[in-house]
Amino acid sequence: MALLEVKHLGISFGGLRAVDDLNMSIEQGSLVGLIGPNGAGKTTAFNLLTGVYAPSEGTIVLDGESLVGKAPTEICKSGIARTFQNIRLFTKMTVLDNVKVALHNHVEYSLAESFFHLGKFSKREKEMDERAIDILKVFDLDGQADVLASNLPYGKQRKLEIARALATEPKLLLLDEPAAGMNPNETQELMDTIQLIRDKFHITILLIEHDMKLVSGICEYLYVLNFGMELAHGEPAVVLNDPKVITAYLGE
Amino acid sequence: MSLINNLVEQLINGLRTGSIYALIALGYTMVYGIAKMINFAHGDIIMVGAYALYVFAALLGLPVPVCILLTIIVCAVLGITVERIAYKPLRNAPSLAVLITAIGVSYFLQNVALIIFKATPIPFGSVIKVPSIKIGGIHISGITIVTLIVTVIAMAILTWFINKTRAGSAMRAVSEDKGAAALMGINVNKTISMTFAIGSALAAVAGILFICQYESLSPTLGALPGIKAFVAAVLGGIGSIPGAMLGGIVLGIIESLSKAYISTQLADAIVFGVLVVVLLVKPSGLLGKMKAEKV
Numbered sequence: 333m334a335l336l337e338v339k340h341l342g343i344s345f346g347g348l349r350a351v352d353d354l355n356m357s358i359e360q361g362s363l364v365g366l367i368g369p370n371g372a373g374k375t376t377a378f379n380l381l382t383g384v385y386a387p388s389e390g391t392i393v394l395d396g397e398s399l400v401g402k403a404p405t406e407i408c409k410s411g412i413a414r415t416f417q418n419i420r421l422f423t424k425m426t427v428l429d430n431v432k433v434a435l436h437n438h439v440e441y442s443l444a445e446s447f448f449h450l451g452k453f454s455k456r457e458k459e460m461d462e463r464a465i466d467i468l469k470v471f472d473l474d475g476q477a478d479v480l481a482s483n484l485p486y487g488k489q490r491k492l493e494i495a496r497a498l499a500t501e502p503k504l505l506l507l508d509e510p511a512a513g514m515n516p517n518e519t520q521e522l523m524d525t526i527q528l529i530r531d532k533f534h535i536t537i538l539l540i541e542h543d544m545k546l547v548s549g550i551c552e553y554l555y556v557l558n559f560g561m562e563l564a565h566g567e568p569a570v571v572l573n574d575p576k577v578i579t580a581y582l583g584e
Numbered sequence: 585m586s587l588i589n590n591l592v593e594q595l596i597n598g599l600r601t602g603s604i605y606a607l608i609a610l611g612y613t614m615v616y617g618i619a620k621m622i623n624f625a626h627g628d629i630i631m632v633g634a635y636a637l638y639v640f641a642a643l644l645g646l647p648v649p650v651c652i653l654l655t656i657i658v659c660a661v662l663g664i665t666v667e668r669i670a671y672k673p674l675r676n677a678p679s680l681a682v683l684i685t686a687i688g689v690s691y692f693l694q695n696v697a698l699i700i701f702k703a704t705p706i707p708f709g710s711v712i713k714v715p716s717i718k719i720g721g722i723h724i725s726g727i728t729i730v731t732l733i734v735t736v737i738a739m740a741i742l743t744w745f746i747n748k749t750r751a752g753s754a755m756r757a758v759s760e761d762k763g764a765a766a767l768m769g770i771n772v773n774k775t776i777s778m779t780f781a782i783g784s785a786l787a788a789v790a791g792i793l794f795i796c797q798y799e800s801l802s803p804t805l806g807a808l809p810g811i812k813a814f815v816a817a818v819l820g821g822i823g824s825i826p827g828a829m830l831g832g833i834v835l836g837i838i839e840s841l842s843k844a845y846i847s848t849q850l851a852d853a854i855v856f857g858v859l860v861v862v863l864l865v866k867p868s869g870l871l872g873k874m875k876a877e878k879v
Contacts, residue, residue: 382767408769420764422757433753434768453749460750500769 333396335360335536336504341380341390342560350376352560354390358504358553363530363537365551365568369580372557374540375417378506382414383407395503409436411503415493415510417540423482427473427492430481431464436501464499470529471495487518491525498533505529507539511546519543523550548572556580589721594844595837600728600797602836603735607790608813609820609828610742611783617759617823618779619675621682625666625689627810629784631803633659633791634708635697638801641711648711656788663784664777672773690807697803710796731793738789739829742782746825755779759823808852812839815859821872830870 338356342349351373358364366374379385381392383404392399399407413434422430468474471491476484481492490510497505510526511519523546530537541547547554547568554571556563558580564571571577608630615623636658640651670689674682714726746752757765758775766772794809795801812835820831838858842851862869 384763384767404763404766405769405771408767413769414767416764420761422760422764424760425753425756429753429756432750433757433765433770435750436769457749496768 334358335395336381336538337391337393338381339391339393341377341387341392343376343380343385343388349560351380351387351557354557354560354562356555356565358536358538361530361534361536363526363550363552364539365547365554366538366540366557367542367547367554368557368563371559373560374557375508376560377557378414378508378540381407381506382412408500408502411501412506413497413500413502413504414506415490415497415508417508417512419486419489419493421481421489421493421496423480425481426478427468427481427484428461428464428477430492430496431467431499432460434496434499435460435463436499467495467499470498470532471525487514490514490522494525494529498529498535502535504536504538507537507541509540509542511541511543516545519546522546526550544572586721590844592722593724594840596722596724596728598837598840599833600731600836601840602816602833603731604790604794604797604809604832605813605816605836606829606832607735607738607786607793608809609817609832610739610825611787612814612817613820613822613825613828614755614779614783616817617825618755618776619667619671621671621679622686622814622822623671623780623783624683624686624810624814625693626783626787627806627808627813628690628693629659629663629787629806630791630794630809631697631806632662632693633788634795634801634805635701636788637711637792637795638706638708642708651711652792655792656785659784659788659791660781663780663787667777667780672776694803694807701801701803703803706801707799708795708801709799711792712796727793727796731797734789734793738786742786743825745782751775751778812855815855818859818869819862821869824869824871824873827869827871834870 334357336356336358338354341354342352344350354377366377368374376385380387383399383402383406387400394410394412397410399410402410422433425433465474465477468477471494473488473492473495476488481489484492494507494510507526511522514522526537526539527550529535539551551568553566554568555565556571556577563580564574564577608626611626611629612623615621615626633655636655637651640646640654641648646654666689670685671682674685710727712727712730714730716723716725717729746755754765754770754775755778757768757770758772762772790809791806798805813832816831816835817828818831819835820827820829835855835858839851839855842854846854
């Protein structure tokens with residue numbers, strides 16, 4: 333069975349069908365792209381998957397568990413993490429704290445614990461520091477652990493967002509336009525990083541992207557959306573040469 | 585010499601009053617930071633704390649440390665309860681609705697106290713009995729010493745908690761972006777509850793110190809220190825924790841010096857005048873940051 337099964341997913345905002353009858357089946361460990369022209373409903377699909385919006389109809393099943401009706405926090409705990417099209421880091425916090433605050437924690441902290449079990453507590457805080465640093469190392473950000481997130485250069489902020497999402501230990505990582513605003517060198521570096529994290533963390537990645545070099549370079553499978561509807565899906569080489577897809581992007 | 589002694593004593597008095605304002609202001613500023621609302625019922629938590637201490641100490645005769653602990657717990661639980669019942673359902677409502685609700689909660693708490701304890705002020709001697717000291721002709725009361733020490737400790741713990749613990753990071757994350765925080769697996773409701781609990785616990789501490797100073801209970805005793813602490817929070821920059829600390833101390837000193845050298849009757853007017861001036865000159869407060877609107 334696939335890791336993520338989406339069936340007949342749809343949502344309306346008033347009279348607008350933002351997503352209509354979306355079906356996706358994403359295999360464990362795969363690297364899948366979600367593409368389409370502006371306004372096609374890609375980010376809305378991400379918002380449905382992460383519980384920001386409740387779908388009007390359809391089902392979302394992650395690893396056998398239905399996610400429809402769950403709150404974003406619960407969905408995150410179930411194993412979906414994401415980044416944002418417009419970076420939404422905690423800008424007033426350090427790089428380290430951004431990752432640390434998202435760390436998946438099997439033992440919930442409590443206020444009383446932080447005050448009364450100081451020894452055990454500080455040990456746990458230290459463990460979390462180490463785990464956060466380990467994740468930052470993957471992105472070559474460990475040297476800037478104490479820098480405020482807002483003071484990082486743009487490309488590094490994008491990386492930090494991915495690091496923060498990984499800290500939640502997701503099964504499925506959703507990347508919303510990870511290469512937006514990057515130059516070709518940075519994009520190339522990002523492609524390597526995405527492949528690296530897929531292999532290193534054994535996770536499944538679904539990404540929205542407009543950069544076709546990135547999409548054809550690393551995605552193994554593509555879903556194409558247009559006007560909220562699924563236009564095509566399949567291997568990149570086939571999909572990107574599909575006349576329907578080319579028309580959707582370039583017009584008649 | 586006696587002039588200088590007098591000035592030093594007034595400054596120390598100001599520090600004492602200011603410490604209490606600062607403890608209360610922290611509750612305002614933390615709740616504002618995380619829930620973007622002014623909790624006007626916050627002052628009445630001080631009143632509940634003072635009455636709770638009276639019940640535990642004078643009516644039930646429990647040992648003082650137990651009374652203090654129970655008072656803090658009562659206030660923290662009350663803070664969480666008020667948030668759950670009154671503010672949580674309004675999380676997505678316009679801020680005016682939340683503001684009016686907070687005022688409603690304030691009147692509700694005052695009137696419940698009025699029903700239970702009646703309007704006649706109840707004399708209640710200080711439970712903290714520390715002898716006063718004299719340094720070089722300057723007289724410092726025991727409760728002043730305790731107030732200053734307790735405030736410094738409370739602020740140190742709070743600063744450590746917010747900056748160094750994961751729970752504190754969660755609070756900072758929620759205050760910056762609730763949506764992103766939720767998507768990163770942070771329990772937003774629990775974090776907000778925790779903020780109200782901490783703010784109310786600090787108000788309880790302030791209430792205990794306040795009642796040990798003034799030794800008289802009335803259902804509206806929290807109103808004036810509550811509103812002055814709000815002024816302190818705005819003065820320091822609402823949403824800023826160091827700002828609340830600084831604002832409280834500055835306000836306490838202004839009040840004390842006004843009482844000593846200008847006029848006792850005008851002291852309150854001067855305190856609120858400071859609010860007007862701050863809003864005119866630096867609307868974001870002493871340590872607040874002006875947010876530049878991106879256009």
